Amino acid sequence: MHFQRQTISVEEALRRLLAGLTPLQEEQVGIGEAHGRTLARDLAATCDMPPFDRSPLDGFAVRAADTAGATPDRPVRLRVLETVGAGQIPRQTVTAGTAVRIMTGAMMPPGADAVIMFEQTEQPGELLEWVGVKRPLRPGENISRRGEEIAAGTCVAQAGTRINAGTLAVLATFGYAQVPVVRRPRVGLISTGTELLDVDQPLEPGKIRNSNAVMLSALIAEAGGIPVLCGRLPDDLALAKRHMAKCLEEVDLLVTSGGVSVGDFDVMAALADDPDVTLLFNRVAMRPGGPTTALLYRDKLVCALSGNPGACFLGAELFVRPVLRRLQGDREAGLRRIRATLAETYDKPCPYPRYLRGRLTEREGKLYVVPDHNDKAGNLATLGKSECFLIIPAGGRGKQAGETVDVIPHAAPDWRDEA
Amino acid sequence: MHFQRQTISVEEALRRLLAGLTPLQEEQVGIGEAHGRTLARDLAATCDMPPFDRSPLDGFAVRAADTAGATPDRPVRLRVLETVGAGQIPRQTVTAGTAVRIMTGAMMPPGADAVIMFEQTEQPGELLEWVGVKRPLRPGENISRRGEEIAAGTCVAQAGTRINAGTLAVLATFGYAQVPVVRRPRVGLISTGTELLDVDQPLEPGKIRNSNAVMLSALIAEAGGIPVLCGRLPDDLALAKRHMAKCLEEVDLLVTSGGVSVGDFDVMAALADDPDVTLLFNRVAMRPGGPTTALLYRDKLVCALSGNPGACFLGAELFVRPVLRRLQGDREAGLRRIRATLAETYDKPCPYPRYLRGRLTEREGKLYVVPDHNDKAGNLATLGKSECFLIIPAGGRGKQAGETVDVIPHAAPDWRDEA
Structure with missing residues (x-):
């Protein structure tokens, strides 16, 4: 047999x-x-953030020294010089016995060293020439200092970070209208299997519809890649090799599904003999998806996943997603x-570690994992609900409820309590 | 004051x-x-899944009765009638003393009631006229029965489900080339604030760049909506109302940021007096973002979030995301x-519940939450790393490490151990 299989662990694979x-x-x-x-x-x-000293609330900018001894009964009265709205530049300097009405986010006027909120003054809703301050202030009270959140030059977003809504707010704040990103990996997709019909x-x-192509396309897009549909692999070995080589010229990575088992019609297995091919592995200690294979064709990676939908999904999450993240610079x-x-x-006992799909939940601060009972590797119905893989170790008699297991999360938990 | 504020809980809001x-x-x-x-x-x-009885492995389809007494030393020899690959239709019927070579996923030939894997036969790699079966089989062994995973007519995907890669595999399997989905909500975005510059x-x-528009656009897209940029709100009240009414004609929902505090220039506050407006709430028991406001303008929802980036982010996750999910039929x-x-x-004590951004992690099967120390509501630097909000209850003296807190998750945890 030209395709000896040596079993390695998921981690080693x-x-x-990578x-x-x-x-x-x-x-x-x-x-x-x-x-x-x-x-x-x-x-x-x-720039510094805030880029200038500013008021964090609606109130009056004052000199703290002027407010000494102020009480609700004996407020300190200050003359209001002007009103400064957010985005405006103060024209007046606050001197002894004066104040400036100031809005949230507005620049502090020179001379002022504290802000009192409207609610702690007399007649807070009114626009008057005088304000009565009802309590004393400490110097610096209620001022957002220039640079107190972020100093200019600080790293605010790191290479390898996936850009989400929060990251975008940071980039917008600092004027990154153009953003340096890593090119999205192009991922060729080939389905093998003479039993496959289009959707x-x-x-x-005797036939079934091809569910892996659309599923893998979505997984690749979720991981930041661009799926490129490369059709079916011809049954003839020479034609198949030529087709793969052609596809690889146009993509960064090739993912196949089907044709990794030990059957007669396995083109992937035959490929391992090619001088252009370096085999990385051809059997992984996991169920389902044991015969998952990876090789380098010249310098490009080919991941050959099982055709079985459940095994294909597992292989894509365990192997293809990390590869795509790394290709995009995620260290x-x-x-x-x-x-x-x-x-x-x-x-159910199993000679290899079994990767069961499941969902996470929480009770009294403890993490629980609910298995999907997908012991049939191909069980489709629960594929869309999977949030993680829980690992039933090899040998033994499975695991009892209440025992602790290893879990590899792959999606945002719904956190529904299923108990 | 025309804009009395009554504080309600986040849950009531x-x-x-909804x-x-x-x-x-x-x-x-x-x-x-x-x-x-x-x-x-x-x-x-x-259809049933599998749609026909099939072999889950590479082997030989046999009559179990023929294999009685087979051992590695005294294998039962059966005549091989043909080979059936996946997608092929068997032409032969298995009768006493015969077998059919069968590949993973291939249709079971008539007459056969069990499959023996290659590895349990003599000379498993060879294509021969005879096969030696080395162990006895039970009737039904190693057959994936028609409909055993899913029976035709079973609900395989429910209304309100967000379609992910796994769901797509299910839809493809059952031939849903066209998929009935809910129209994506169009969400108008208005930024208010004379201090805002474009990115x-x-x-x-005195000015800062508008970070909320790009952040909210991304959040809306993540929740399945289509962001529609509706520019700035004019300072003049009559013009502002006309602008909002015009925007609302073209969207399903309007989200504003800024202008919900008690300052002079708050257009949102003034709007509450309009006869076309039904106020839903104008103060929520939370920090930051207490003045978050929502109203119905005729029949359409307007969510007025704080202009402060941290409060805007919190309001968008707590209120806008669930609204968008519900508009898309997520019950x-x-x-x-x-x-x-x-x-x-x-x-730090706080008169209202404080919603701190944070990240989830796990130690010894227990769930931990690491706060982001974003006591400055506007602290931008950690926005992109937020996975959840942890709630520090009102009053008291905050919470000590080791105490249990309520957490509202909003993104997939990274599960990095930060301890």
Whole structure:
């Protein structure tokens, strides 16, 4: 047999996949197109934030010294010089016995060293020439100091960061109308399997519709990649190799589904003999998806996932997503493992670690994981609800409810209590 | 004062926002455009899954009765009639003393009632006329039965579900090339504030750049909405009302930022007197963002968020996101509260519940929340890292590390251990 399989762990498989990867090139996009992209460089604050001393509330800018001894019964009366709204520049200087009416976010007038809020003055709703201050202030009270949140030059967003709504607020604040991001990886998708029909084809005896192409396209887009549909692989080995080589010229990475098992019609297996091919691994210690294979064709990565939808989904989350994150410069790309209490017993033994889909939930501050009972690897119905994979160790008799298991989260939990 | 403020809880505010909402109309999109959209209807399995009895592995389809007594030393020899690949239709019937070579996913031939895997036969890699079966099989062993995963007619995806990669696999399997989804809500965005510069403008004294418009656009898109930039609100009240009414004709919902405090220049406050306006609330028991306001202008919702970036972000996550989810038919739209152990002391007292941004982490199966120390409401630097809001109750002296707090998650945790 030309395709000896050596089993390695999920962690080792991922290590081999990520080992040779370097981030793709940098490109500039407008801030309106930057959402979901990955920063190519550390970005610094281009000014202090706030950029000037300002008032954090609606009130009166005063000299704290003037307010000594003020009480609700014996307010200190100050002459109001002007009103400064947000965005305006104060024209007057606050001197002894005077105040400036000031709005939230407005620049502090020179001479003032504290702000008293409207509610702590007499007749707070009125625009009058005099204001009665009802309590004493400390110097510096109620002033947002220039630079107190962020000093100019501070790194405010790091290379490798996925740009979300919050990051965008930071970039906008510092005037990054153009944003340096990493080019999105182009990911070729090939489905193998003579049993596959297109989504819009009527069912035929012995056949099923291709669900992996649309699923993988979505996963790739979620991870920041651009899916490129590269059709089916021809059954003929020479034609298949030529097709793959052609696809690889136009993409950064190729993902196939199907054709990794030990059957007669496995083109992927035959490819391993090609001199242009360096095999990274061809069996992973996991169920489903054990025969998951990865190789380098010349310098480009080919991930060959199982055709079974559940195994394909698992392989894509465990291997393809971290690869795409790393290609976009995410230095921490990888699988995060957490621990959670198993909410329901899973007692089927398995010679390899079993990766069950599941959902996280919380009770009394403890993390629980609810397995999806997808012991049939291909069970489709719960695919859309998966938030994590919980790992049932190899051997033994599964795990009982209440035992602790390792969990690899892959999506935002819904946090619904399913108990 | 024309704008009396009555404080209500976050939960009551959200209840009022969601109370009158009904999902937007249904529309059909191709499955390639359905990712991230929300299902308008329950969808049923259009066929059994698997659609026919099939082999879950590479092996030989046999009659279990023929294998009685088989051992590795004394294998039962059966004549191989043909090979059936995935997608092919068997031409032969398995009769006593015969077998059919069968590939993973291929249709079971008539007459056979079990499958033995290659590895449990003699010379498993070879294509021979005879196969030696090395162990006895039970009837039904290693057959994936028609309909065993999903029976035709079963609901496989529910109305209100956000379509993810897993959902797409299910829809593709059942031939939903066109998908009934809810129309995306169009959300008008208005920034108020004379201090605001555009992102590409150079900084001027007293001014800051508008970070809320780009942040809110991204949040709205994340929640499935279409952001529609509606410019600035004029300072003049009559002009401002006309501008808002005009915007509302073209959107399903209007979100403003800024101009909800008690300052002089608050157009939103003045609007509350308009006969076309029904005020829903104008103060929420939370810090930051207490003056957050919501009203109905004729039948359409206007959410007026604070201009302060941190308060704007909080208001958008607590109120705008659930509104958008509900408008898209998500019946469970709302805020999920979980409990977690505070990882660091936060000891500043506050007269109202304080919503601190933070991140979730896990230690020994327990859920921890790490606060972002963003006691300055406007603190921008950590906006992009926020995964949840942890709630420091009103009064008291804050919360100590190790105490349990309520947490409202809003994004996928990174699960980094920050301890």
